[in-house]
Amino acid sequence: MRIDVRTELSVVPWTRATWTEDKLLAASPFRFDRTPSFYVWLRDQPITNARAGDWQDYGASDPEYTRGGIVKLLAFIRDETEEETRAYLRIKYGYDGEVSGNVDELTLDLSLTLRAPPEPYKPLDLRMLDEYRTPHPYLSSRGISEDVQRMFGTGYSTRHRAVTIPWYNVEGTLANVKFRRVTEKTFWYVKGGRAIREMIYGLHIVYQRKITRVVLVESEIDAMYLWTAGIPAIAVGGSAFSDEKAELLRKSPIEELRIATDNDEAGAKLKAQVCEKMEGYCELYDAMIPNEYKDMNDVKSSKEVREIVEEAQVHKWSLLFKE
Template sequence: MRIDVRAELEAFPWKRAAWTLDKIIAASPFRYDSTPSFYVWLRDNPVTGARAGDWGDYGAADPEYRRGGFVKLLAFLRNETEEETREYLRWKYGDGPVAADAESLTLDLSGVLRLPERKQPLDPRILNEWDREHPYLCLRGISPEIQKEMRVGYDIKSKAITIPWFLPDGSLANVKFRRVSEKTFWYVKGGWPLRELVYGIDAIYRKRAKTAVLVEAEIDAMYVMTAGFPAVAVGGSSFSDEKAELLRKSPIKELRIATDNDEAGERLKAQVIEKMAGYCELYDVGFPGTYKDVNEITDLDELRGYVEAARSVRWYKIPLLSQQVDKSRGTASTYLC
């Protein structure tokens, strides 16, 4: 299977990046640092023995993030489990011929790309191990009451807060670990794929909430909850069919969309509107471009004002026939007003 490593990496923003034919050098995506001390090989290097996709971080204090392979890096960039990333790569590169050129690089993932069997809920008792408080989320403006409601914990060993993801019936589906001193995060082994989950959907069912604010990250969702609104998070910048179906079946009748103020956020907003049109009333939460996301709006009253002033998506056009015709080209259109 041939993977175009360069094309996959170019889909994400990099700080202080320098690209060559063989390597990208940039600031580490795993740390709060602007020094270009992180590198990824873009093609196999016979001198060092590195494979395309291998990476290293000279400034990393954590041994787990000093070096690694392409799947681990791409899973972090895509905000998903490594199992999902392997499945994505197999779906994209595993079938059919792939052009062999300077940018199409070999990555050996044989034997590890089997589709997993249907997951069972995790044992909720695993959360007891991390049932302790940490000031990290309070410093991000999230109230202790919301943290307790969403069963946020802290893992002393890895120095990471733990954020559980639940199914609509309250069963435990996955747990996200997020380091309090760095950007690194990972998920508990054996958890459900993130594409099949919506963060906060259990709270929607518990409260029979008719209105909810949709955001990208779990921290954003808990911040909106602190402001007094039910909220859900998709966990990244893509909106899968599985996520859409979870929301369609939920009690939500009015969805207020507050994605990040960047290109990825705009794409996500369009996906949500396209897939949720006709299932509930849709509103666009606008806020100044000086804020990247809702968690940067430090004044809760200001945030409440933006949510309450959300503009209705008054009309939209989703040409289903055109989508079917253009599916081979991977194009579809959504029009907003």
């Protein structure tokens, strides 16, 4: 069974995109650049042995993101680990076996051999963060205070030239670490970390402080930016709201959820998912970001950030539920 690469990529807001029968040419999703120097094959290319989903970025300075396959690309687009992307593709396209071979290759295992159950999840060792205590101005340049950075345990990896953003379980143990390049858009997660679909960024602080009113955003940077403005916030970590994330919120102390997703189609879909799954569990509010801004971090005035949150309107579904 084959992956529908064109369909998977069609939901992405590509910059300067040109679609043909065989190839997508566009600006790189990994870099701050508008030159169409990135391409993805949409069909197998027997002459060159390229597979559908193989891509190349001519302007890449990071060797890890010069070329790759569909799993690596979709993991970046979907803001999740590559293991989660493989699981998504297996479920959607009928793969019931293990992923084997090349890191970006999906193979169907027809073996009837019984597999051992997966090992129980174990939190990561907090001491691994000691390596990343070197300061870096990147997060400060995004408007995030040093106090908030310390609260979330962020750091910097000189080896990878990337800021480190830890994700914690609700009890405060370390679940995963996101690495984000300071000069490009590329990011990845530490090996062995918990799946992002099973967590909500910042929720451990909500539990610790028993916070009942919270703003929900997409990215970790948006959440930390809101905390800098004095507003408790949590982040989904992408544009999908899984059942696991919903269950975490339902069990949390949150009684009032103000939703401030990105100002695009993906953000609107995420808001709808959150409202559908959280209806009846807490009060839901729309925090409407003005059209001139992409997201909360794009609003450069803390005063305006607070006004957007304070002026949030009760979501129409919440009103119907109350009736």
